[in-house]
Amino acid sequence: MDHDVPTTREIRALPPAAALLTGGLLTLIGLTWDVQWHTDVGPDTFFTLPHLFLYAGSAVSGLASLTAVLMTTAARRAGRPTDPAVGGAPVGVFGRVFTAPLGYLVAGCGAASFLLYGLWDQWWHGLYGFDAVIDSPPHIGLLTSVMATLVGTVVVFAAAVDQRWGRIGAIVSLAVLAAFSTITVVAFETISRPVNAVHVAMAGLMVLIVATGAAFTRFGGVLVAAALAVVQAVSWWFSPWAAEVYADAVGLPLRDYVDGVPVMPALMPMVLIPAALLVHPLLTARARWAPALAGAVAGALVAGLQVVQNSIVYDFPTPAVSRLLPTALAGAVLGLLAGHAGTRLGGALRHAKGFPTDESEAS
Known part of the structure; x- marks a missing residue:
């Protein structure tokens, strides 16, 4: 049930949750x-402006999680x-030395892992030079750590499912998580044969x-997809613009083949x-097999049509349907499980x- 007047629970819960989501953004x-x-x-170098945003966001998320854990422990x-x-059901940590809300525990562990992978990334660049690839081992570790933090963010907002801001925050957090997963x-x-593993x-x-x-919530799947589309639209404009402006500011040229x-x-x-x-009716159906079928259909569509999207965006011929089918079928199998x-x-x-207790109902 939604409340027009903020309750004590909302006053306690919203600020750290908002800080956590801000860090993710x-x-x-x-x-x-x-x-x-x-x-x-x-x-580039280790201390570029984009890198500072990356590390500042993780720091904000980590500090928000640490604050919530210490306040809960106290x-x-x-x-x-x-x-x-x-933030979720309280969990005892280190033999109950600390008491951590579940969402903040997951988010905080992700932020701490991000710091460790950041140190590895600094060592990696010192050993091999500054690279221009995203899929180096420390980079994948950094991105996976951020995804763990975002999973914790989803749990934090989901714990406030009774509040409108909790449901909205969970949807936005899921969309940001989807953006990172790409x-x-x-x-x-x-791995590109016989299927496109990416x-x-x-x-x-x-x-x-x-x-x-x-x-999680009514029309939640469609809302997550719509929120991801908003993220895509904003970043579609922002990322090339920011790269060009920053390059001009530091006196570096763009590459000749920039498209x-x-x-x-x-x-x-x-x-x-x-x-x-398309699959919303199946995802919300009561039949036990319906979500799996919905996942298979959606998985086939996303996996099979991604190369078509790439051909339109990058202006190259669309492969024949026979070449798309293996990837679509593999997407259907994985989508069924997903x-x-x-x-x-x-x-x-x-x-x-968790489940209501006398203690958890206190406000």
Whole structure:
């Protein structure tokens, strides 16, 4: 039930949750900017402005998580009730030395992992030089750490499912997570035969996230796809513009072959909204087999049509249907599993704060 007047619970829960999501958005800005920089300008140094956005976003998320954990621990030690709607069910850490809300625990671990991978990345560049690729081992670790932080962010907002801002925040967090997943799957680009592993992996993650949203709240899958489209539209304009402006500011030229196509936004599947609308009735059906079937259909569409999207964006001939079918079929298989798993995850998110107790109902 929504409330017109903010409750004590909302006052406690919203600020740290908003800080956590802000950190994720800052990191997303830095990532789209950095990927475009590597494509349009080239190798860089460790302390560039896009990198500062990346690390500042992770720092904001980490500090927000740490603050929430310390406040929850202090309340527990003082004998005050802890509200599981503030970040999720409380979890004892290090033999209950600390008490951490589930969402902030996951997000904080992701932020800490990001710091460790950042140190590895600095060592990697010192050993091999400053590279211009996204799929180096420390880079993949950095991106996976951010995704872990975003998973925690989703849990934090899902714990406030009774509030409108909680549901909206969970949808936005899922969309940001989907945006990050599009660049993480580049790690599979060396596997291209007989299927395009990048497109199959992307389809699986997209179906997983859309199905999670659909099971979490009404029209959640469609809303996640729509929110991702907004992220894609904004970053489509922002990333090439930011790369060019920053290059001019530091006196570096753009590469001769720059075509103006935004790299990371072009990876985000444009077919996701139609796919989510098409399978929405199945994702919300009561039949146990329906989510899996929905995932198979959506997975086939996303995986099979991604190369068509690329041919339009980058202006090259569209491959024959016979070459698209193996990737579409592999996407359907992975999508089937993702549709089932996503539905289970969405249902679990609705219970992120655990089951009601006398303590958790206190405001």
